[in-house]
Amino acid sequence: xxxxxxxxxxxxxxxxxxxxxxxxxxxxxxxxxxxxxxxxxxxxxxxxxxxxxxxxxxxxxxxxxxxxxxxxxxxxxxxxx
Numbered sequence: 001x002x003x004x005x006x007x008x009x010x011x012x013x014x015x016x017x018x019x020x021x022x023x024x025x026x027x028x029x030x031x032x033x034x035x036x037x038x039x040x041x042x043x044x045x046x047x048x049x050x051x052x053x054x055x056x057x058x059x060x061x062x063x064x065x066x067x068x069x070x071x072x073x074x075x076x077x078x079x080x081x
Contacts, residue, residue, distance in 0.1 A: 001065040022046035
């Protein structure tokens, strides 16, 4: 699964260009890229349009393609103990 950063780099876009394209700050896009934030539904829709992919694909990239997956796995493991 491709990460958001990998997708951004593959498209040759900067954080600033993405931020301008979807109406948020570059810092917010950086938080999305690092997995600290996921964004609202409208942000996900805007990103999908910007990257010319489906909302489902963008959701998978943001929720499954990031390092946040590791923390979800750790949480589930800890919950079972």
